Amino acid sequence: MAKHQFQTEVSQILHLMIHSLYSNKEIFVRELVSNSSDALDKLNMLVLTDDAYKGVNFAPRIDIIIDKEAKTLTISDSGIGMNEADLVENLGTIAKSGTKAFLEKLSGDQKKDSNLIGQFGVGFYASFMVADKVEVISRKAGEEQAYKWSSMAGSEYDLEPAERDSHGTSIIMHLKDDESEFLETHRIDSIVKKYSNHIPFPIYMDKEEWVAPAEGEEKGHNELVNKQINKANALWTISKSEISDEEYKDFYSSIAHDSSEPLLWMHNRAEGTLEYTTLFYVPAKAPMDLYRVDYQSGIKLYINRVFITDDEKELMPTYLRFLRGVIDSADLPLNVSREILQSNRVMAKIKNASVKKVLSELAKVSENDAEKYDAFYKEFGNVLKEGLYSDMGNRERILELLKLNTLNSAEPVMFSKFVEGVDAEKKEIYYISAKMSLQMLKNSPALE
Numbered sequence: 001m002a003k004h005q006f007q008t009e010v011s012q013i014l015h016l017m018i019h020s021l022y023s024n025k026e027i028f029v030r031e032l033v034s035n036s037s038d039a040l041d042k043l044n045m046l047v048l049t050d051d052a053y054k055g056v057n058f059a060p061r062i063d064i065i066i067d068k069e070a071k072t073l074t075i076s077d078s079g080i081g082m083n084e085a086d087l088v089e090n091l092g093t094i095a096k097s098g099t100k101a102f103l104e105k106l107s108g109d110q111k112k113d114s115n116l117i118g119q120f121g122v123g124f125y126a127s128f129m130v131a132d133k134v135e136v137i138s139r140k141a142g143e144e145q146a147y148k149w150s151s152m153a154g155s156e157y158d159l160e161p162a163e164r165d166s167h168g169t170s171i172i173m174h175l176k177d178d179e180s181e182f183l184e185t186h187r188i189d190s191i192v193k194k195y196s197n198h199i200p201f202p203i204y205m206d207k208e209e210w211v212a213p214a215e216g217e218e219k220g221h222n223e224l225v226n227k228q229i230n231k232a233n234a235l236w237t238i239s240k241s242e243i244s245d246e247e248y249k250d251f252y253s254s255i256a257h258d259s260s261e262p263l264l265w266m267h268n269r270a271e272g273t274l275e276y277t278t279l280f281y282v283p284a285k286a287p288m289d290l291y292r293v294d295y296q297s298g299i300k301l302y303i304n305r306v307f308i309t310d311d312e313k314e315l316m317p318t319y320l321r322f323l324r325g326v327i328d329s330a331d332l333p334l335n336v337s338r339e340i341l342q343s344n345r346v347m348a349k350i351k352n353a354s355v356k357k358v359l360s361e362l363a364k365v366s367e368n369d370a371e372k373y374d375a376f377y378k379e380f381g382n383v384l385k386e387g388l389y390s391d392m393g394n395r396e397r398i399l400e401l402l403k404l405n406t407l408n409s410a411e412p413v414m415f416s417k418f419v420e421g422v423d424a425e426k427k428e429i430y431y432i433s434a435k436m437s438l439q440m441l442k443n444s445p446a447l448e
Contacts, residue, residue: 010125011155017129028126033199040062040080042307045306053141061078062202065205066184072172074171074173081141088159131175136149137162138170139164146163200234211223235279236277262281265325266278266281268357274350278327280324282376282380286380287322297311297321298324299312299327301315301327301341308332320355355391362401363397404431405441
């Protein structure tokens with residue numbers, strides 16, 4: 001058994017998880033199930049596109065196993081799995097910018113910091129909110145050797161060879177004494193339905209079911225049955241008329257790792273020369289890494305429901321980087337690479353049409369729901385302005401969405417309303433910008 005030291009940032013996160021006063025601990029289930037879904041997505045793509053994985057058996061499922069005697073909760077999948085190097089990289093260090101951004105937001109006030117967990121679930125490490133020991137047994141697809149990672153959430157973790165019948169990952173959580181609620185099937189069942197109902201792979205769990213008495217028997221009895229507990233259909237492929245607002249919100253929670261409700265969403269299906277579906281969400285609060293150069297893209301690309309990438313910033317322009325959601329195309333090849341993706345004409349058409357649709361929907365909100373648009377603009381107005389110089393093709397549409405301070409109004413007004421009030425004979429609109437206060441701008445000698 002080899003001992004390894006955690007990266008300093010991981011130790012910080014673990015300390016917060018262990019001592020967190022955060023009440024919504026159930027999000028750890030959402031985070032781990034989402035990780036399992038990602039592992040299945042990746043294997044699905046490789047089996048279809050990579051000759052090295054053609055012989056791998058892809059039988060997607062996620063299993064949740066409760067052991068009340070051992071006080072363990074296990075979440076297991078048949079996905080891509082991890083080898084020794086993957087375990088060190090994924091569980092011993094922090095590579096994702098979003099998690100780094102989470103750390104940068106920490107204030108040192110434990111109660112305030114714990115609330116950040118709900119905004120950003122911080123993935124695997126959320127398991128330490130309910131467990132005092134976590135074991136991960138994983139075997140990478142195409143490899144024979146499995147490995148076991150384990151930690152008591154201190155400054156180090158153990159890594160050793162292990163046995164596993166097939167590829168995939170099992171996360172075994174030894175629950176704390178006061179977290180026995182997560183050993184109840186009805187509790188786990190409700191969490192899965194709340195956050196992960198539309199994970200596109202089946203989630204199984206043993207549930208007690210009443211069995212009626214057979215002929216000649218006086219009483220029926222309860223029997224453990226291994227049942228699928230989620231719908232397992234890709235929400236974006238369902239007709240809008242058949243999806244409730246709650247289902248839209250639950251799906252947002254699962255893909256955006258956000259416990260709060262989205263501000264608004266846009267679901268669009270295009271048919272004709274190009275066939276594709278988009279489902280975009282605007283968060284209620286700005287993502288933590290919004291102004292970072294290495295921000296994490298919030299858009300997942302699927303081709304005929306097969307996951308391709310969630311790390312491609314070319315899918316949408318940078319000034320719409322706050323969007324979360326899905327693009328699913330029927331007109332791209334499964335083996336498309338990122339390099340090809342950036343110059344692909346089909347993808348360019350989907351991107352251009354999607355941008356126009358998003359800007360059009362925002363324009364409708366600005367006209368029909370001023371309060372909601374004000375909430376949007378407060379969070380994302382400055383980012384939207386970037387489009388004025390980065391997207392000349394949509395410059396007029398973006399201008400119509402801006403709210404600006406003027407000499408003649410106490411509050412910012414929509415640019416479109418400002419233009420309506422301008423003297424018809426004037427040909428120019430002058431603007432001034434600075435980081436100083438609004439009153440100092442209005443008193444600027446440059447205005448003379």
